[in-house]
Amino acid sequence: MKKILLILICLFFTSTLLEAQEKKSGPPKAKEWKGTGEKIEFQSLPTLTMRDFLLGKKPNREITIWGTLNFPDNAADKNVPAVVILHGMGGVNDAEEHWIKVINSMGIATFMVDSNWARRKCKKDNNIKKEIPWCAAMNRGMNRIIDAYGALKLLSNHPRINPKNIGCIGMSLGARGCLYLNVKRFQKMWGTPGMDFAASVPMYPPCNVTFKEDDEITDTPIRIHVGELDTYFPVDSCVNYVARLKAKGKDVDIKVYPDTHHSFEATISGKKSMKIKGQNDGRCYYEENHSLPVAEMAPDDVAILSQVGFDDWYASASDKDKKKIFKRVKMRHKMGWRIPQFQYDRTCVSKSNTIAYNKVASEENEKLVREFFTSTLLN
Numbered sequence: 001m002k003k004i005l006l007i008l009i010c011l012f013f014t015s016t017l018l019e020a021q022e023k024k025s026g027p028p029k030a031k032e033w034k035g036t037g038e039k040i041e042f043q044s045l046p047t048l049t050m051r052d053f054l055l056g057k058k059p060n061r062e063i064t065i066w067g068t069l070n071f072p073d074n075a076a077d078k079n080v081p082a083v084v085i086l087h088g089m090g091g092v093n094d095a096e097e098h099w100i101k102v103i104n105s106m107g108i109a110t111f112m113v114d115s116n117w118a119r120r121k122c123k124k125d126n127n128i129k130k131e132i133p134w135c136a137a138m139n140r141g142m143n144r145i146i147d148a149y150g151a152l153k154l155l156s157n158h159p160r161i162n163p164k165n166i167g168c169i170g171m172s173l174g175a176r177g178c179l180y181l182n183v184k185r186f187q188k189m190w191g192t193p194g195m196d197f198a199a200s201v202p203m204y205p206p207c208n209v210t211f212k213e214d215d216e217i218t219d220t221p222i223r224i225h226v227g228e229l230d231t232y233f234p235v236d237s238c239v240n241y242v243a244r245l246k247a248k249g250k251d252v253d254i255k256v257y258p259d260t261h262h263s264f265e266a267t268i269s270g271k272k273s274m275k276i277k278g279q280n281d282g283r284c285y286y287e288e289n290h291s292l293p294v295a296e297m298a299p300d301d302v303a304i305l306s307q308v309g310f311d312d313w314y315a316s317a318s319d320k321d322k323k324k325i326f327k328r329v330k331m332r333h334k335m336g337w338r339i340p341q342f343q344y345d346r347t348c349v350s351k352s353n354t355i356a357y358n359k360v361a362s363e364e365n366e367k368l369v370r371e372f373f374t375s376t377l378l379n
Contacts, residue, residue: 032117033092035100037070040111042154044147047122047135050340051304053142054211054288056189067113067151071160072104081165081377082109082158084151084197086144086174088263089136091116095171095203098266102366103169108377111155115147115174129336136173138302138338141206144170144177149191156195165377167199169369172232172263175205179224182217196220199376201369204230204262207238209305210287215244221251223372225365227260231353232282255368257361264358265365273356284348286341296326298333305341313344 043062052059071080083103087096092112100110122128122135131137148168156163170178179202180186187193200222207224224242226235238254245252257264261273268274289306293299294314314322325344332339343349 033068033112033114035068035070035092035097035112037068037110037112039066039068040154041066042150044118044150045143046125047119047139047143048146049138049302049338050140050142051302053139053145053190054304063118065114065118065147065150067111067154069109069111069158070100070104071109072107075107075109075160078160079162079165080109080160081107081167081198082111082155082161083167083169083199083373083377084148084155085110085112086148086168086170086177087113087115088172088174089134089141091134094266094268094270095263099169102370103373106370106373106378108167108373109161111151113147113151115144119143128338130332131337138340140209140340141173141176142180144174145181145186146190148177148181148197149187149195152195152197153192165198167201167373167377168197169201169203170205171203173206175202175224178202179205179207179222180211180214182220182222183211183214184216184218185211185213187218199223199373201225201372203265203365204232205238206233206282207241208233208282208285210285210308212288214241215248217245217248217250219251221372221376222253223368224252224254225368226254226256227262227264227358227361228256228258229260229354230262230282231350232262232280234283234285237285255365257358257365260358260361261354261356263355265362267357268355273354275352275354277352279349279351280353281341281343281349282353283350284341284343289342292342296322297329301329301333302338303329303340303342307341307343307345307348310342310344317344 041064044065046059046063085096085099103110116134123131155161155166168178178200196218197220200220202224204226224238226238242252242254285308286305287308292303293301
């Protein structure tokens, strides 16, 4: 009993220390973004666990979220192209505002979706005891996909927007949404089959999960942009995903910027670089695994992503090794965490990550994105 108590005390102080470090070195306290433009509400869903998302388990209620619509100066009264913008974990920041200005300057309208603020009480709404901000641990950004489908439907019915020329650009977790919304399986579960985006630009998306049927996508042209030094996900996971999609004949490509970190195209709350302390599993590779939870886990564990190689490890691991791993998994579950991924090898977990503005990469990136949206939305 004393040993268990000591472990719990250590976990508490470790968690408290990490939270203190994040407050000291991380982004400023979140607040609602109130940019200029027309605020338009639309219906979406509350924060889902990754498991519920992948199984298509719809909740019995909807929530109201919103986006901010901005038309470029001297825009026409009809048939204006538009781009849906999906923000990263922390909400609308410098990168998102950067793209609003760039895209509006091209003569394209922008719809900045706020996926966070209406879900700021997600812990209470989902009866979750332990979570990181915005319940990002249990959802991993998959709600962005649902929000994007809702935004596409809304803009497709707007009298001034051309429904055939609506694109998407997303940052980090927003980029995950912008990338995987093109998967036909997800579109069938959460969107409207046949209602596709005209272009997709995922900016540094986490590609380190292989989902079932994720190479069966729409014909939407996709251009991924990542930094060579990004530690939030293995860069080669995006390169490999692009190769799989190209093998299926899809119009997909990737640009890897040398000597470049995560969130490279703009400053972060005015800062050129920032080190985010706290554990991050961005170097791990996962795959969707419906055999979870296994017998050693709690029956209501929501894990549905296993580290690549899990099945072989599970079949050959000794009882001692399994006991060590599953003790940690059961402990986090007992504490109230609802984590979708299972790790048996934690050497891929880092203790800090860097986000940094890179002027050279940013300028090249803007040029390429301008060219892509010109060819897909303006011509």
